[in-house]
Amino acid sequence: MFAVLKTGGKQYKVQAGDVLRVEKLNAAAGEKVQFNEILMVGSTLGAPLVEGAAVQAEVIDQIKGDKVIKYVKRRRKHSSQRTRGHRQQLTLLRVTDVLENGAAKSGVKAAVGARTKVEEVAAKPARANAAKAKKKADEAEPASDATEA
Known part of the structure; x- marks a missing residue:
């Protein structure tokens, strides 16, 4: 068969x-x-x-x-x-x-x-971009607090 x-x-x-x-x-x-x-x-x-x-x-x-x-x-x-x-x-x-x-x-x-190394390399930039976006968001929040005070 x-x-x-x-x-x-x-x-x-x-x-x-x-x-x-x-x-x-x-x-x-x-x-x-x-x-x-x-x-x-x-x-x-x-x-x-x-x-x-x-x-x-x-x-x-x-x-x-x-x-x-x-x-x-x-x-x-x-x-x-x-x-x-x-x-x-x-x-x-x-x-x-x-x-x-x-x-x-x-x-x-x-x-x-x-898993190939290509998949791992492709996954790294996505994580790095997410970390940068989070850092920018954290920086933006204190600036808005300073304007209110």
Whole structure:
């Protein structure tokens, strides 16, 4: 029996015994994880998800994908150029079970994506802006008290 699961913004058609490379998950090698966002199991189509269905998998390893090199040459006559490389962090999984129902009772840890540094960096400016706004509000309150006195 096969299932279509969703993780890391992608969809995968899997069956027991398959080996997958998915976006990095917060799990160590040897752990069992369970995917609960199942779009289809066999001939059962979800709307949008199949209730009670799950796919269980064992984490084989945390790996890095192939290196992608981006080369940008800008501006004629000035030799302005830039090279950037990237290796995506991935999790290697072996699918062990496809469950049509009973996912809540299985007791296996849900598969959760690892937070990336990009998300943390994006969250920092929001906190800094909130702190600045609070500081300005605190400064504005005493000024209004001084005008009343």
